Amino acid sequence: MDKSVASVDTDANCNVACTGRLNVNCGGAAAVHIYTSQADPFKRLIPSTVAYYDDFSRGMTQWTSSDGTFTVDDTGGLLAASSDGGKSLLRTSYSDFSYEVDISFPSANAGDAGVIFRVGNVGTGEDMYQGYYAGFGTSGNIYVGRISNGWNGLGSSTTTVQTGQPHHLKVRAIKAVIDVFVDDMSQPRLSVTDGTYPSGMNGVRVFRTDAIFDNVQLLPLQFFENFSQQNMDSWIIYDGNFDASTGIAIAQLPDSDSGKAVVDGYLFTDFSFEADITITNNGGDAGLIFRVSSPQPGVNSFNGYYAGFTNSFITIGSVDSTTGWNELAWQFLSEFDASKTYRFKVQAKGTAISVFFDDMVVPKLKVDDSTYGTGMNGIRTHQTYATFDNIEIYTM
Numbered sequence: 001m002d003k004s005v006a007s008v009d010t011d012a013n014c015n016v017a018c019t020g021r022l023n024v025n026c027g028g029a030a031a032v033h034i035y036t037s038q039a040d041p042f043k044r045l046i047p048s049t050v051a052y053y054d055d056f057s058r059g060m061t062q063w064t065s066s067d068g069t070f071t072v073d074d075t076g077g078l079l080a081a082s083s084d085g086g087k088s089l090l091r092t093s094y095s096d097f098s099y100e101v102d103i104s105f106p107s108a109n110a111g112d113a114g115v116i117f118r119v120g121n122v123g124t125g126e127d128m129y130q131g132y133y134a135g136f137g138t139s140g141n142i143y144v145g146r147i148s149n150g151w152n153g154l155g156s157s158t159t160t161v162q163t164g165q166p167h168h169l170k171v172r173a174i175k176a177v178i179d180v181f182v183d184d185m186s187q188p189r190l191s192v193t194d195g196t197y198p199s200g201m202n203g204v205r206v207f208r209t210d211a212i213f214d215n216v217q218l219l220p221l222q223f224f225e226n227f228s229q230q231n232m233d234s235w236i237i238y239d240g241n242f243d244a245s246t247g248i249a250i251a252q253l254p255d256s257d258s259g260k261a262v263v264d265g266y267l268f269t270d271f272s273f274e275a276d277i278t279i280t281n282n283g284g285d286a287g288l289i290f291r292v293s294s295p296q297p298g299v300n301s302f303n304g305y306y307a308g309f310t311n312s313f314i315t316i317g318s319v320d321s322t323t324g325w326n327e328l329a330w331q332f333l334s335e336f337d338a339s340k341t342y343r344f345k346v347q348a349k350g351t352a353i354s355v356f357f358d359d360m361v362v363p364k365l366k367v368d369d370s371t372y373g374t375g376m377n378g379i380r381t382h383q384t385y386a387t388f389d390n391i392e393i394y395t396m
Helices: none
Strands: 052-054 063-067 070-072 078-080 087-094 097-104 112-120 130-136 141-148 151-158 167-174 177-182 190-193 200-207 211-225 235-239 241-243 249-252 258-263 271-279 285-293 303-309 313-320 324-332 342-349 352-357 365-368 376-382 386-395
Touching (some): 078 200, 087 112, 087 211, 097 112, 097 386, 112 167, 141 190, 151 177, 151 190, 200 211, 235 241, 241 258, 249 258, 271 285, 285 342, 303 352, 303 376, 313 352, 313 365
Antiparallel strands (some): 052 211, 063 087, 078 211, 087 200, 097 211, 112 130, 112 200, 141 151, 167 177, 177 190, 211 386, 235 258, 249 386, 285 303, 285 376, 303 313, 313 324, 342 352, 352 365
């Protein structure tokens, strides 16, 4: 095969490409790979509206190293040799995104490694670029900073790092807010605000340490809502009463057992969909509806999926407006605090659907179902009062 010409396959380890109208996530079950000539120094542009995955099983197909030494090691990870300015980049232009990677350190030292993002004007040498860096080292220090041919620290924290073990780093960048997670994906270790660089390339970086990078995942943000405008203007409410005047969506059911609202103007296919949810009494359940069509007022008056939780269990099912609820899986919740806000997430890619509760790394439920492939996403309550906030939907 002549690698100077783009080609496709259905392996799921590289970037996904698709076409479609504005505000429609048109990714499907099969990933599309773009292979480029190894002689091409600029690689190919990864579209900013699609997700990118890389486990380096195909080498450094999409990566360009501007400094330092990067090689794919015998375990399949990207080995970065210690240097003052080692960095390797993808040709991207993401603005708002979730960026995750596994990082391991072969030995203890005073250096650090991590990810660079919203990057431009890349040169050779320590801090020779413009953009942001978030990383950590075996010392346990976590850093986030803005770089413009020099370091400007924005925040720091600490964690526990073991050599020879992978640690999961996640950066969530939404407008000027940058959150940094290490291992625990439910709460950021650092949260800073800086809007200097709104978009740019993504990559990895080492500073005076060897490091191994693996399982890169870049998910562009498709929809975000924190109700800071104190309204529900981005939503279509089908039943129940939703009030966002306090900066959080409060679902009340004065005249109905059901409340549901969907994001206006979007269709979703493959995505990661998460929200902060609080159930304020123990009478029912609340959660997320997705791949929805034909919504109407009524408890099960829509076609699509619902994943939610009560004070005692978590559940996922498909809903048919004619035949009603079809439970696909459920699990007891051993501990529940009605005063606590829980992070709740659904990831749907093709027929594979995973549901996360509190722990954003290990799913509580996993099902395989092909009933619905695309549709609207939204929030739902059933026989309970609930609140919703910090809603994020990323393309997968």
